Amino acid sequence: MSKTLLKPPDQxxxxxxxxxxxxxxxxxxxxxxxxxxxxxxxxxERAYKPISYVDQLAIHFSLDGNLLLRxxxxxxxxxxxxxxxxxxxxxxxxxxxxxEDIPEAGEGEEPPPHSRKEQKLTNQFNFCERASQTFNNPVxxxxxxxxxxxxxxxxxxxxxxxxxxxxxxxxxxxEKSKEKExxxxxxxxxxxxxxxxxxxxxxxxxxxxTKVTKAAKIVERMVNQNTFDDLAQDFKYFEDPADEYRDQExxxxxxxxxxxxxxxxxxxTAICWNPKYKxxxxxGHGSYDFMKxxxxxxxxxxxxxxxxxxxIFNSESGIMCLDIHNDHPYLLVVGFYDGNVAIYNLKKSHSxxxxxxxxxxxxxxDPVWQVKWQKDDLDNNLNFFSISSxxxxxxxxxxxxxxxxxxxxKLSVEGTTMEGPEGLQLQTIGCGTSFDFHKKIDYLFxxxxxxxxxxxxxxxxxxQFLDTFDAHHMAVDAVSWNPYHMKVFISCSxxxxxxxWDHTIKTPMFxxxxxxxxxxxxxxxxxxxxxxxxxxxxKAHVFDLSINKYEAICSQPVVAKKKNKITHVQFNPIYPIxxxxxxxGHVTCLKLSPNLRKMPKEKKGQExxxxxxxxxxxxxxxxxxxxxxxxxxxx
Amino acid sequence: MPLPLKGTCNGMLLTxxxxxTAWAEVEETLKRIQAHKGVIxxxxxxxxxxxxxxxxxxxxxxxxAGLLHQLTMKARSTVRDIDPQNDLTFLRIRSKKHEIMVAPxxxxxxxxxxxxxx
Numbered sequence: 001m002s003k004t005l006l007k008p009p010d011q012x013x014x015x016x017x018x019x020x021x022x023x024x025x026x027x028x029x030x031x032x033x034x035x036x037x038x039x040x041x042x043x044x045e046r047a048y049k050p051i052s053y054v055d056q057l058a059i060h061f062s063l064d065g066n067l068l069l070r071x072x073x074x075x076x077x078x079x080x081x082x083x084x085x086x087x088x089x090x091x092x093x094x095x096x097x098x099x100e101d102i103p104e105a106g107e108g109e110e111p112p113p114h115s116r117k118e119q120k121l122t123n124q125f126n127f128c129e130r131a132s133q134t135f136n137n138p139v140x141x142x143x144x145x146x147x148x149x150x151x152x153x154x155x156x157x158x159x160x161x162x163x164x165x166x167x168x169x170x171x172x173x174x175e176k177s178k179e180k181e182x183x184x185x186x187x188x189x190x191x192x193x194x195x196x197x198x199x200x201x202x203x204x205x206x207x208x209x210t211k212v213t214k215a216a217k218i219v220e221r222m223v224n225q226n227t228f229d230d231l232a233q234d235f236k237y238f239e240d241p242a243d244e245y246r247d248q249e250x251x252x253x254x255x256x257x258x259x260x261x262x263x264x265x266x267x268x269t270a271i272c273w274n275p276k277y278k279x280x281x282x283x284g285h286g287s288y289d290f291m292k293x294x295x296x297x298x299x300x301x302x303x304x305x306x307x308x309x310x311x312i313f314n315s316e317s318g319i320m321c322l323d324i325h326n327d328h329p330y331l332l333v334v335g336f337y338d339g340n341v342a343i344y345n346l347k348k349s350h351s352x353x354x355x356x357x358x359x360x361x362x363x364x365x366d367p368v369w370q371v372k373w374q375k376d377d378l379d380n381n382l383n384f385f386s387i388s389s390x391x392x393x394x395x396x397x398x399x400x401x402x403x404x405x406x407x408x409x410k411l412s413v414e415g416t417t418m419e420g421p422e423g424l425q426l427q428t429i430g431c432g433t434s435f436d437f438h439k440k441i442d443y444l445f446x447x448x449x450x451x452x453x454x455x456x457x458x459x460x461x462x463x464q465f466l467d468t469f470d471a472h473h474m475a476v477d478a479v480s481w482n483p484y485h486m487k488v489f490i491s492c493s494x495x496x497x498x499x500x501w502d503h504t505i506k507t508p509m510f511x512x513x514x515x516x517x518x519x520x521x522x523x524x525x526x527x528x529x530x531x532x533x534x535x536x537x538x539k540a541h542v543f544d545l546s547i548n549k550y551e552a553i554c555s556q557p558v559v560a561k562k563k564n565k566i567t568h569v570q571f572n573p574i575y576p577i578x579x580x581x582x583x584x585g586h587v588t589c590l591k592l593s594p595n596l597r598k599m600p601k602e603k604k605g606q607e608x609x610x611x612x613x614x615x616x617x618x619x620x621x622x623x624x625x626x627x628x629x630x631x632x633x634x635x
Numbered sequence: 636m637p638l639p640l641k642g643t644c645n646g647m648l649l650t651x652x653x654x655x656t657a658w659a660e661v662e663e664t665l666k667r668i669q670a671h672k673g674v675i676x677x678x679x680x681x682x683x684x685x686x687x688x689x690x691x692x693x694x695x696x697x698x699x700a701g702l703l704h705q706l707t708m709k710a711r712s713t714v715r716d717i718d719p720q721n722d723l724t725f726l727r728i729r730s731k732k733h734e735i736m737v738a739p740x741x742x743x744x745x746x747x748x749x750x751x752x753x
Contacts, residue, residue, distance in 0.1 A: 161715030210657050212679055215738035215745040216664045218725050222736045223671050226751040308667060349656070 031056040221304045228306055231255050235303070235577065240593040248547050250554045250595030252540060255577065256306040258283070258587040263297045268581025270322045271568045276329035278574050279303040280310070283587055286318025286337055288567070293318060293337055298344065303589065313344060313351055323384070325373045333384045335368025341386050341396060341403070355403050357396070362405035364388035369433045375442070385437075387447065391429035393457075409462050411449060436479045436489070446489060446503075448476025454491055456503060469506060471499060478520050484528035484615035488623070492518040498533050500545075502623060509623055510549065514541060520568045522578075526597065528615035529622065532578055534558075536565040540580060542596050545622050554596055558588060673750045675733060680704055680744040691748075699735075703746055707739050 034056050039048045068075040156162075225232055235255050243250060263285045270284035285297040296318035300311040318337040325331040330346040334353070340363045342353035357363040366389035374383040374395075382398040391411040397404050411430035431450035438444040443459040444466075452472035455465040472493035482488040488509070492498045494517040499508035516535035524530035529545040533552075538559045541552040559566060559582050568581040576592045669677050669690055676691035684704035689696040711723040726737040733750040 157712075159712060159716050161712070161719040164715075164719030210661050212740060212743045212745055213657065213661050213664070215740040215743060216661055216668065218738045219677075219736055219745050219747050220664055220668050220671075222725060222727065222738070223668055223674060223747060223749055226734060226736075226749055227672050229751060307671070 029056065031058040033058060220308070224305050224307055228256060231306075235575075235589075235591060238591070243593050243595040246595060248553055248595060250542065250593040250597075252542070252554060252556050252558065252578070252590040252592060252596075254558070255589040255591055256303065258301045258306055258309075258589070259585060260297075260299055260309055260312070262312075263299060263585045266294075266297060266318070266585050267583035268567050268585060268587060269296075269318065269320050271570050271579055271581045271587065272322055272324050272332075273570055273572055273579075274300075274324055274329050275326045275573070277302075278572065281570070281579060281587075282322055282324060282332055283581060284319035284322045284334060285585060286320055288583065296336065298322065298332070298334060300346070301587065311346060313353075315342075315353075320367050321370045323371050323373050325382070327376075328382075331373075331382065333371045333373060335371040335386055335388075337367045339364035339366055339368060339388060339390070341368055341371060341384075343382070343398065343403075355398060355401065357403050357405065361403055362394065362407075364390050364392060364394070366390040366431070370435055372435070372437060374437070385435070385445075387432040387435045389431035389433070389450065391431060393432060393435065393447065395459075407462070408459060409447075409457055409465075411447065411455070431475075433475050434478050436481050438481055438486075439483065440486060446479045446481070448479045448491060448493075450475040452476060452493065452495070454479060454501075467503070469501060471501075471508075472497060474517075477518065478522075480521065480523055482528055482619065483523050483525055485619045486616075488528075488619060490521055490523065490531060492521040492533055494518070510545065512541075512543065512550075512552070514539075514552075519566055522569050522571055524571050524597075525573050528619040530596065532569050532571065534566040534569045534580055538564050538566060538582075540566065540569065540578075540590070542592070544596065544598065546618055547598065549622065554593075558590065559584075559586070668747060671749075675748040675750055677748075678746040680746065682742045687743075699746060699748075700744075703735070703737055704744060707737050707744060711739060 034054050036054060038051045038054055040051055041047075042049045068078065070076075070079070234253060238253065240251060240253065266285035267287055268283055269286040269288065270282075272282045274280040274282065280300060280302045282298065282300045285299065287293055296315040298311075298313040298315065298319055299309040301309050315334075315336065316338075317340065319334050320337055321335040323333050325333075332344045332346070334342050334344060336342070340357050342356040345354040348354065364386065368386050368388045371384055371386045374385060377383045377397060379399075383395065385393060385395050385408065387393050392407050393409045393411070394405050395408050397406070411432050430453070432447050433450050434448040436446050438446075445457055445459070447455045447457055448471070449455070452470070452474055454469040454471040454476060456467035456469070457465050471491050472495045474493050474495040476491055476493050479489060479491045482490070487502045487504060488500060489503060490498065490500050496513055496515060496517060498512045498514060498518055498521055500510040501508050512533075514533060514535050516537040516539070519534050519536055521531060521533040524532070527544070527546075531543055533541045533543070535541070538557050540554075540556055540558045542554040543552050547553055558580055564586075565583045566580050567583055569578055571578050576597055577589055578592065579587055579589050581587050665677060665679075665688075668674060676689065676695075678686050678691065678696055678699055679688040680686050680700045680703070684701055686696045686700040691699070707723070707726060710726055714721055714723045723739055726739070728735040728737075733748055736747045736749065738745045738747075
């Protein structure tokens with residue numbers, strides 16, 4: 001260890017003058033480390049302001065001691081916890097107590113329990129309750145009651161259909177508003193508003209029974225269905241099981257009977273099924289007796305309600321014939337006894353015909369015996385034909401709401417020209433009583449006359465007939481083309497016969513004698529060989545040529561009283577029933593038993609053939625048997 | 636019942652004469668139903684379940700109206716819940732003694748009690 005000064009290598013080298021320089025140091029109480037630029041945000045002036053005074057205390061060292069003043073709260077608390085001190089205290093107090101008088105020893109004892117009590121005090125504020133009961137003022141109630149506000153309970157369900165209804169309503173409102181926008185004129189709007197107001201006021205007034213119309217109709221049908229329950233069941237399901245034992249013969253099961261009391265004295269002159277609604281049919285009432293001509297009625301019945309007609313129309317003259325349009329099932333054309341024709345529109349609620357012919361517009365001068373709708377002409381106008389005893393076949397067209405007529409053919413009796421005054425050749429006019437149009441060949445139609453002749457005519461030739469058949473000895477009551485076979489037609493007459501013809505051959509294929517004047521004949525829509533004929537002695541005959549070529553497979557009296565003549569028969573297009581009208585104004589509905597509806601049996605191994613071709617071939621086979629020229633005599 | 640001069644019938648605006656015929660027609664239909672074989676009574680109930688027209692006595696009417704109204708609402712709700720585009724056409728309740736037929740409408744309900752004679 002040397003005692004020489006060791007100079008650190010980085011010591012300042014100073015001159016002696018510098019070394020002697022006096023440097024003054026001032027001691028202040030300021031803390032040199034204290035910050036001098038503290039700023040605080042003043043909310044009053046909303047700016048940062050420097051604090052003028054800054055704490056200058058500098059703490060060099062601090063150490064928290066763990067000594068407590070004994071008498072302080074904390075000290076007492078801790079000593080209570082430890083429990084050592086009080087014992088020391090006790091001994092001290094006891095000592096003091098022993099020094100003093102003996103009775104004070106008792107006191108000495110007291111303080112320890114006191115101190116104990118004091119120690120048990122958990123209330124650190126030495127809280128003592130100072131309560132005092134005051135006199136309570138009497139309470140008085142002041143209330144007032146009002147009428148409760150009007151309340152209504154509202155409850156609703158949110159079902160699927162309620163939501164659907166709401167949407168549909170919205171849609172309708174939108175559509176209505178769109179329509180109103182399109183109709184812009186203000187005047188119209190005002191009218192609408194006025195009308196709307198009137199409507200609402202009236203609606204609320206009338207607690208209307210008319211709103212129950214639809215429900216009433218349904219209920220009426222239900223009530224009827226209940227009453228005629230067994231008939232309805234028969235209609236739908238009953239198939240006569242006895243037919244198996246009856247050896248090809250069939251029966252007609254009577255179902256409903258339709259009658260209207262206001263039409264009781266009128267004969268049924270025409271019946272027609274509605275092409276669209278298969279349970280609806282129209283009945284025309286009038287009178288065949290030319291001495292007793294009175295009013296007429298047109299009624300439409302439905303099988304769903306046998307006790308009351310659906311539609312009722314009155315007319316001044318008896319109705320002789322009617323037809324329903326195929327495409328417009330609400331349009332009916334009617335021919336009257338006084339020679340007029342009229343069109344009724346079922347959609348309109350008037351009880352009068354929509355359009356009617358008159359003497360000016362070319363009505364017939366004799367009763368109209370048959371009317372038939374035709375296809376709409378080139379201008380899409382409705383078109384129908386009518387035939388009458390005045391010898392004219394007239395085509396009527398509905399042009400711009402008016403009936404325009406044009407004579408198609410004038411029937412004249414061949415070979416009966418008479419010498420009239422001044423050398424005129426007068427042709428006797430034939431009287432047409434029935435006609436039928438070919439289903440496929442549009443221009444071809446047949447006309448039956450009162451003289452018993454059937455003419456084959458064409459729409460395009462107005463003066464000549466294509467062919468003439470000497471059919472019957474008396475008036476031809478009905479002619480009808482076969483629905484399947486193109487060449488075959490049937491005719492019936494008051495000379496008691498029904499004849500089946502091939503329009504290329506002059507003589508009839510089949511002749512049937514029914515022992516009474518035949519009122520009407522109709523082909524069945526489901527078979528080419530089945531037809532029905534009705535006679536004035538109240539019988540209905542059903543023939544099936546494929547089963548029996550000479551006799552009816554069913555001859556049944558249908559109407560109750562013997563004096564009742566049957567006037568018309570019609571097959572229903574889909575159901576196995578026929579309706580028969582008589583001259584008492586009743587229409588009877590009958591069901592055909594299974595034997596009357598036989599379809600050709602399939603040979604084993606062959607496929608079941610369906611369709612109209614089958615029917616055509618069936619009839620062809622029969623005709624071929626019969627067509628042998630003059631060899632086989634027929635009855 | 637006062638006849639309205641101009642009003643609606645099933646949503647169609649009709650003139651006086653047409654409305655009279657419509658009203659007369661309904662009246663006739665209801666009379667026919669009442670006169671039909673086996674019909675015991677007819678009741679027309681409005682949308683709130685209050686009978687407005689009846690051929691039975693008061694207490695029976697009120698009972699039928701109240702009960703059947705609820706049943707019809709329930710039935711209709713059921714049918715429409717399954718398919719909202721569907722709607723109830725009519726309701727038939729066949730009991731031992733007779734048959735109750737209910738035909739609901741938008742605002743009214745027509746009840747007919749019939750004894751189908753068998």
